[in-house]
Amino acid sequence: MKLxxxxxxxxxxxxxxxxxxxxxxxxAGLEVIPPLSAVVMAxxxxxxxxxxxxxxxxxxxxxxxxxxMSVAFGIPLGFAMGVSKVIDRLIGTWVNIFVSAPLTAVVxxxxxxxxxxxxxxxxxxxxFSIWAIVLDTRAGVKHVNPSLPEMAYFFGASRWQxxxxxxxxxxxxxxxxxxxxxxxxAVKGVVIGQLLIAVMGIGELFExxxxxxxxxxxxxxxxxxxxxxxxxxxxxxxxxKRIDFYARAR
Amino acid sequence: MNQVASKMTExxxxxxxxxxxxxxxxxxxxxxxxxxDLKIPAGQLTSFLGPSGCGKTTLLKIIAGLLAPTxxxxxxxxxxxxxxxxxxxFVFQDFALMPWATVIRNVAFGLELRGTPKxxxxxxxxxxxxxxxxAGFENSYPHELSGGMRQRVGLARALAxxxxxxxxxxxxxxxxxxxxxxFQEDMLELLAKEKKTVIFVTHxxxxxxxxxxxxxxxxxxxxxxxxxxxxxxxxxKSPDEIRRDQNYLDYVDDIWAVLKTYxx
Numbered sequence: 001m002k003l004x005x006x007x008x009x010x011x012x013x014x015x016x017x018x019x020x021x022x023x024x025x026x027x028a029g030l031e032v033i034p035p036l037s038a039v040v041m042a043x044x045x046x047x048x049x050x051x052x053x054x055x056x057x058x059x060x061x062x063x064x065x066x067x068x069m070s071v072a073f074g075i076p077l078g079f080a081m082g083v084s085k086v087i088d089r090l091i092g093t094w095v096n097i098f099v100s101a102p103l104t105a106v107v108x109x110x111x112x113x114x115x116x117x118x119x120x121x122x123x124x125x126x127x128f129s130i131w132a133i134v135l136d137t138r139a140g141v142k143h144v145n146p147s148l149p150e151m152a153y154f155f156g157a158s159r160w161q162x163x164x165x166x167x168x169x170x171x172x173x174x175x176x177x178x179x180x181x182x183x184x185x186a187v188k189g190v191v192i193g194q195l196l197i198a199v200m201g202i203g204e205l206f207e208x209x210x211x212x213x214x215x216x217x218x219x220x221x222x223x224x225x226x227x228x229x230x231x232x233x234x235x236x237x238x239x240x241k242r243i244d245f246y247a248r249a250r
Numbered sequence: 251m252n253q254v255a256s257k258m259t260e261x262x263x264x265x266x267x268x269x270x271x272x273x274x275x276x277x278x279x280x281x282x283x284x285x286x287d288l289k290i291p292a293g294q295l296t297s298f299l300g301p302s303g304c305g306k307t308t309l310l311k312i313i314a315g316l317l318a319p320t321x322x323x324x325x326x327x328x329x330x331x332x333x334x335x336x337x338x339x340f341v342f343q344d345f346a347l348m349p350w351a352t353v354i355r356n357v358a359f360g361l362e363l364r365g366t367p368k369x370x371x372x373x374x375x376x377x378x379x380x381x382x383x384x385a386g387f388e389n390s391y392p393h394e395l396s397g398g399m400r401q402r403v404g405l406a407r408a409l410a411x412x413x414x415x416x417x418x419x420x421x422x423x424x425x426x427x428x429x430x431x432x433f434q435e436d437m438l439e440l441l442a443k444e445k446k447t448v449i450f451v452t453h454x455x456x457x458x459x460x461x462x463x464x465x466x467x468x469x470x471x472x473x474x475x476x477x478x479x480x481x482x483x484x485x486x487k488s489p490d491e492i493r494r495d496q497n498y499l500d501y502v503d504d505i506w507a508v509l510k511t512y513x514x
Contacts, residue, residue, distance in 0.1 A: 151346035154316060154334045155360040155411065169350050245391060246349035 034216045043220030052205070059201035062118055063190045066125025070182055074130045075175060078137025079167065088138070099131035103189075107196050121193035121200060128189030129182035136178025140171030173240065173247035180236040187229040266292035266415065266447050267313060271322035273472075274308055282308045284472035286322070290449060292414075295441065297450040297462040299505065301512055305473025306451045307343075307419055313449065314340055314417055326415070336364070339408035341418040345400045347392040353379060353403050354388040360411040371410075378406040381440060398429035405437065415447045422457065434461055435489045442485075455509070459483070459501045460492065467505065469512055477508060 018036055025035030034042075046052050081088040081095070106127060110120040144167055152166045168175075194203020202221060209218035240247075267290035274283040282305040290296050298306040311317040313324050315334040324331040326338075334340075339360070347356050354375050355362075361371035379388055382402040392400055401421055408416055422430040438461060441448055452458050458465045459481055469476040481501050483492060492498055 145344065145346070147342050147344050147346040148348065150316060151340070151342055152359075152363070154314060154340050155407075156334065156336070156363045161363065166348070169348070172350075243350065246393065 031213065032215055034219065038216050039219040039223065042216035043224065046217055046220055055201045055205050058118065059190055059194065059203075062121040062193070062201065063125055063186055066122040066189060067129055067183065067186045069122070069126045070130040070133055070186065071179060074133030074178070074182065075137050077130075078134040078175075078178070079141055079163075079171075081134065081138040082141025082144075082171070083167075095131055095134050098127070099135060103127055104192050104196070107193055110193075111197065116197050116199065118200070120197060121190060121203075124193030124196075125186045125189040128192070129186035132181035132185055133175075133178040136174045136181065137171060140174025140178075141167055143174065144170040172243055176236055176240045176243070180233050180240070183232045183236060184229050187225060187232075191225060264292045265289045266327060267449070268325040268328075269309070269313065269322070270325065272309065272312060272319045272324065273321035274305065274312065274317070275320045281472040283312075283319070284474055286473070286475055288466060288475055288478075290447065291464070292447050293445055294463040295448040295450060295461055296464050296466060297452055297458040298466050298468055299452055299455065299458040299509075300468035300473070300476075301470055301509065302453060303473075304468040304470035304512075306453075306468050309468070309473070310417055310419055310449060310451050314338055316340075336411065337413055338415045338417060339411050339413035341401070341404045341408045341416070341421045343420045343423050345392070345397075345404045345424070347400055347403055349392050352389045352391060353384065353395070356392065356403055357406045357410050360407060364411070374410050375406070378409045379403075381409070382406045383436060396429070398425045398433055401425055401433065405440075409440075409444065413446075415449065416441075417449045419451050420453065421450075422452075422454075430457075431489075437461070438485070438489075455502050455505050456493075459498055459505065465501075465505065467508055476512075479505065 021033070021036040024030070025033050025038065077091070077095075081092060103124075107120070107124045110123045110127075114120045114123055148170060149162050149166050152162045157165065190201075191203060191206070194201045195206060197203060202225065205221055206218065209215070209221065267288075269286055269288035269290075272283055272286040273281070275281050286309060298309060300306050308317060312319050313331065315331050315338070326335075348359070351359070354372060357379055358366075358371040358375040361374060366374075376385075376388060379385060382405050384399060384402050384406065387395065387399070392403065395403070401424070404421070408418075422433060425433060434457065450458075450461060452461075462481060465479045465481060467476045467479065468474065479501065481497075483495060483498055483501075485492070487495065
């Protein structure tokens with residue numbers, strides 16, 4: 001960003017928006033938008049409470065379990081679709097439907113099947129995050145230069161070796177990009193799942209704060225969720241940077 | 251007409267690869283090869299030459315065991331080929347280097363798959379990296395090298411597994427002309443030392459004549475052996491002398507005369 005011919009670090013744009021929020025909060029007199037400083041204070045008070053920590057624990061539990069399932073099923077599924085035309089045709093349509101479908105509408109179905117509880121939230125995390133992982137993994141495998149597996153096979157690699165020494169590494173940039181998208185979509189999944197159930201984790205807190213007009217707490221929680229989603233995606237981004245040297249050179 | 255009348259190869263030397271009645275039909279009905287019989291003498295450089303679509307790469311991959319022919323069989327020292335084996339090494343047209351691995355790991359890859367201990371395979375890899383002229387680049391990544399250097403890595407990897415038969419699929423196709431000449435010269439020098447049987451696919455007449463002891467001319471649709479020309483070029487001469495040698499030039503003209511007839 002350049003201003004008056006001088007290079008300005010990007011972090012200043014964040015500062016600018018924070019200042020704008022603070023001013024609007026102070027002088028616009030809207031109850032829905034409290035000043036940022038008050039939101040931060042409310043957040044600081046909120047974090048040490050048992051209610052908050054229990055909510056976080058149960059949310060994290062659902063988040064990581066759902067995400068783990070997405071990765072564990074999504075990567076093999078994406079690989080199968082990338083390698084086999086038959087499997088690709090068989091499930092490709094469904095994956096494409098699910099990746100763009102309004103999944104929120106499906107969560108109530110889970111409630112009927114799995115009951116109102118953690119299982120439904122995990123299922124919703126899974127449903128939100130798996131498709132990006134499947135599609136990106138599939139794209140990664142399709143992208144692999146066919147002479148690499150041929151080369152490995154020629155020099156005596158078994159099928160399994162061709163898979164994990166060639167395909168897995170060659171598709172890794174796309175797989176990681178898929179996981180990064182999956183992480184973010186999983187945050188969406190956990191929040192929506194808990195909101196619809198409305199009696200669990202941070203979904204319960206959101207419900208509680210908004211229905212009682214506790215907007216400082218509401219915003220504080222929202223900021224924390226955003227920050228979490230941003231931080232996890234940055235962590236994967238760091239891993240991605242490490243393999244960037246060959247992702248671009250393929 | 252021409253002084254250097256080409257003659258059919260007589261199998262005076264020991265035959266190492268025997269191609270017997272190979273036919274290849276791809277899914278969708280494309281007949282790539284039909285009735286290909288061929289004997290490849292040990293310790294010599296044989297090249298497959300022909301226009302695009304004559305099935306020369308297909309034939310090479312069948313000998314390599316990467317493709318199964320629809321008819322016929324390939325025998326190496328009398329044993330039927332059913333897949334790749336340690337008696338053969340392959341240099342790929344597009345190099346096929348693993349972009350995430352350093353030069354030394356790429357070169358040692360064949361040995362790694364065979365379970366050679368790390369120290370030993372690194373030592374062998376270092377030796378061949380030096381022989382192809384890349385000493386000092388052991389820890390570079392492929393994307394840091396030029397096209398010609400990458401193909402040298404591919405050659406070093408093929409040499410490192412110490413196979414008797416070295417197969418090359420248009421190894422210089424993705425390399426610029428200047429690099430190509432230097433590479434051809436270096437390769438010949440290296441191969442003279444290594445004493446391997448080399449099977450070389452190319453679509454360049456000059457290259458085929460320059461690098462090989464016998465040139466197999468393939469006709470297309472369906473691909474079959476049209477003629478085998480034994481080149482008798484004095485290899486003790488310098489590369490530049492060879493390129494001006496009357497024999498060399500006559501062979502090039504001869505082959506061009508034959509290939510021209512395919513194009514009509």
